[in-house]
Amino acid sequence: MAARIERLVTSGQFTLDGGTWDVENNVWIVGDDREVIVIDAAHDAEAIARAVGDRRLTAIVCTHAHNDHVNAAPALADLTGATIWLHPDDLALWKQTHPHRDPDRHLVDGQVIEAAGADLTVLHTPGHAPGAVCLYDPGLGTVFTGDTLFKGGPGATGRSYSHFPTIIDSLRDRLLTLPPETKVLTGHGDGTTIGDEAPHLEEWITRGH
Incomplete structure (x- = not known):
């Protein structure tokens, strides 16, 4: 049976550098x-369980260790027995949310995580966070980008560790x-495709400066 992708939207708060914002996240x-x-x-x-x-x-x-992406990970692991995977460059951010619980495994650029017909290749894509990763499955024609790439441009880089x-x-x-037809499934909001975003790189560079 081929793998399928399901989306769950959860609500909570993102906290960093002394600020707090209400957010909705894609799980x-x-x-x-x-x-x-x-x-x-x-x-x-x-809800995830x-x-x-x-x-x-x-x-x-x-995909990275900002609190709104990892705050339910230990509880979900306890409920299900699953292992938690994180790139080691994000351990400092992880410790802000979970000072007494380490991830179980370290993500490594190029490794493949297999799950029931899916083969997700880890792409280390720092910038939004030091240990940010994207997960690319050519068979599914999909890349999960966390907060690295959104519809309309790159993730935010105005705070610590970015x-x-x-x-x-x-x-x-x-x-x-x-490939341009690759679907981009993001950490927040609606998805896009590589082909829709790639032509705008120079605009993002100009805007970011």
């Missing part, structure tokens, strides 16, 4: 009727080189 569930992975366990572990249902949750993969020239390099070298 992505990838797999089949037996086994799934969750990308970004945001805000509500019980209900969406997973009686399927085996093998991994909780964090860097605009770095996110531009990540977009240019790692994401916009993917």
Whole structure:
């Protein structure tokens, strides 16, 4: 059975640098009727567990460690027995939210995470956060971009641990080189495609400066 992608939207707050904002996050569930992975366990572990249902949750993969993307990860892991995966460059951010619980596994650029017909290749795409990653599955024609790429441009880089020239390099070298028909499924809001976003790179650079 081919893998499918399910979207759950959860609500909560994003907190960094002394500010707090109300946000809605996309939680992505990838797999089949037996086994799934969750990308970004945001805000509500019980709601995510209900969406997973009686399927085996093998991994909780964090695109980055801003609190709104990881705040439900330990509780979801406790509910399901899944392992939490995070790029080590985001451990400092992770510790702001979970000082007493480490991720279980480190994401490495180029590794492939398998789940029930899905093969998600890890692309290290720093800029929005040092350990930000995207997850690309050519079979599904989809890349999960977290907060690195949105419909209309790159993720925010105005706060601690972020860097605009770095996110531009990540977009240019790692994401916009993917096939133009690739679907972009984001950490917040509606998706897009690589082909729709790639022509605007120079505009983003000009805007960012």
